[in-house]
Amino acid sequence: MNTGFRGVIAVDGPSGSGKSSVCREVARTLGLRYLDTGAMYRAVTWAALDRGLDLTDQPAVAALSRALVLDVATDPASPRIAVDGVDVTAAIRQTRISENVSAIATNLDVRSDLIARQRALIEEKGAGIVAEGRDITTVVAPDADVRLLLTADENARIARRARELHGNDDAASLAATHAQIATRDARDSTVVDFLVAADGVVEIDTSPLTFEQVVAAVLRVVSETAGAPAR
Numbered sequence: 001m002n003t004g005f006r007g008v009i010a011v012d013g014p015s016g017s018g019k020s021s022v023c024r025e026v027a028r029t030l031g032l033r034y035l036d037t038g039a040m041y042r043a044v045t046w047a048a049l050d051r052g053l054d055l056t057d058q059p060a061v062a063a064l065s066r067a068l069v070l071d072v073a074t075d076p077a078s079p080r081i082a083v084d085g086v087d088v089t090a091a092i093r094q095t096r097i098s099e100n101v102s103a104i105a106t107n108l109d110v111r112s113d114l115i116a117r118q119r120a121l122i123e124e125k126g127a128g129i130v131a132e133g134r135d136i137t138t139v140v141a142p143d144a145d146v147r148l149l150l151t152a153d154e155n156a157r158i159a160r161r162a163r164e165l166h167g168n169d170d171a172a173s174l175a176a177t178h179a180q181i182a183t184r185d186a187r188d189s190t191v192v193d194f195l196v197a198a199d200g201v202v203e204i205d206t207s208p209l210t211f212e213q214v215v216a217a218v219l220r221v222v223s224e225t226a227g228a229p230a231r
């Protein structure tokens, strides 16, 4: 479906709320670009580990971030990211990156650098985009045409991630996933608020909804606030 909507859709939410999967599908449906800002924090983490940096050395990590060439491809059918010419799309999903990315995401100088890059990507080409992360509705693109917060209760988020990572949501998988998600969200929320909707941001609680229902709910909000027809 290509509706003619060419605006900016900003989406935030905690880990496992469904941002990436839902936003990719919404972008595909509306014929928009798709920006996964979390992938950019992960790419800087990959580079810092690759260079053997101490992640707590904030000035050194920020200097590295500013020096990196980040190529971000925003086709929702195949979102990719490269660091200094190395495609790290798969590598940034490794557990070692998930375990270390909060050290980078809480580095305020890295945030300034990546926020500037994200704004440039959002404005690029004059084409519309769905951008998702933790601070898109509040900091990166507070003037977006559509602003959404996807939430889900912690149990739902942990079960989703356990099924994705371990193929099931038995007790052992839930316990392993709980530690990862809760620790990361707690650290990340020290620098940005992605748990409470800011003024003007529409919250969708995805806990009781299927993936398809969430996509439909987002398209409905887009239609209501920006005039693109819902499917």
Ligand SMILES: Nc1ncnc2c1ncn2[C@@H]1O[C@H](COP(=O)(O)OP(=O)(O)OP(=O)(O)O)[C@@H](O)[C@H]1O
Residues within 6 Å of the ligand: 013, 014, 015, 016, 017, 018, 019, 020, 021, 022, 038, 160, 161, 163, 164, 206, 209, 210, 211, 212, 214
């Ligand atoms: N409504 C839903 N019901 C069940 N599973 C879902 C739903 N939405 C997404 N999922 C699944 O939950 C998992 C987590 O979704 P996704 O990666 O999109 O979350 P996220 O908010 O982007 O998390 P993160 O910020 O950690 O990357 C994926 O396996 C996805 O397919």
Ligand SMILES: Nc1ccn([C@H]2C[C@H](O)[C@@H](COP(=O)(O)O)O2)c(=O)n1
Residues within 6 Å of the ligand: 015, 037, 038, 039, 041, 042, 101, 102, 105, 132, 133, 134, 135, 136, 184, 188, 192
């Ligand atoms: N705009 C953003 C996007 C992401 N982060 C942080 C939060 C996570 O720890 C990390 C990776 O994000 P994910 O791929 O899990 O969505 O980056 C952030 O602080 N701000």
